[in-house]
Amino acid sequence: MTKVTEALNRIARSCSVSAPSSWVNATRSDHVEIRDDFLHETVTDITDRIDLPSPLAGSIAITGTGAETYTLPTDFKRLQRHENAVYHAMQDRPCVPVERDGDWAHIKDTGTAGVVKYFRLTGYDENWSISFYTPISASNNVTVSYMTNSWLVHENGSYGNQITSETDVLLLPRRAVEVGTIWRFRERRGLPYVDKYNEYEALLARMSNDHAARRVVSFGDRDKSVRWQDLVPSVIPSS
Secondary structure, eight states: OOBHHHHHHHHHHHTTOOOOSOTTTOOSHHHHIIIIIIHHHHHHHHHHHOOOOTTSEEEEEEEOOSOSEEEOOTTEEEEOSSTTSEEETTTTEEOEEOOSHHHHHHHHHHOOOSSOOEEEEEOOTTOOEEEESSOOOTTOEEEEEEEESOOEEOTTSOEESSOOSTTOEEOSOHHHHHHHHHHHHHHHTTOOOHHHHHHHHHHHHHHHHHHTTOOOOOSSOOOOOOOGGGTSOSOOOOO
């Protein structure tokens, strides 16, 4: 794994900037821009666009207590971008997101038919919560798969999103972070940057393909067997 400071040193060289003796304590304007602005913009862009594996991703099981709203972990950044990101184990199907306040108010006012479980995310950084239209009953659980806001690991093994030590280790792919930071620095300074921008986008496209499992080679027909879950309803109303 690469230390964050090692990546910053390579970024500085590519930007024709002399690296400081300590990136953590650096106060010179160009050092601060690279460390606090361009690096963080790159990290945010990567984690917004791509679902990466653990430890950048997290998963929790919310066990029903009868309540409508549950607090999400403080490292919650966003839901993973697939339909099963919020999955009801008992009903064996994904929950359906409600994105607008008006739609949520309408559902709560008029009710819904069927067994679909609707949910609504509310909050902001480190204060996210999830609400369900019909409360999760006891002994049932909903699995929430999400992306964390962490992108480095400290020497003590804890994860974080702010560099605090020269020994902090980068969790994201090093080359993507470096190239993304370099093109942002160059573009903001009016320097040639298109080559690095194109390289960055190519790296992200490759990462997206790899982690979305789009590179698949098949030597036969798809399995046409039918799952029993597709034939039997998850919940059978009592007569």
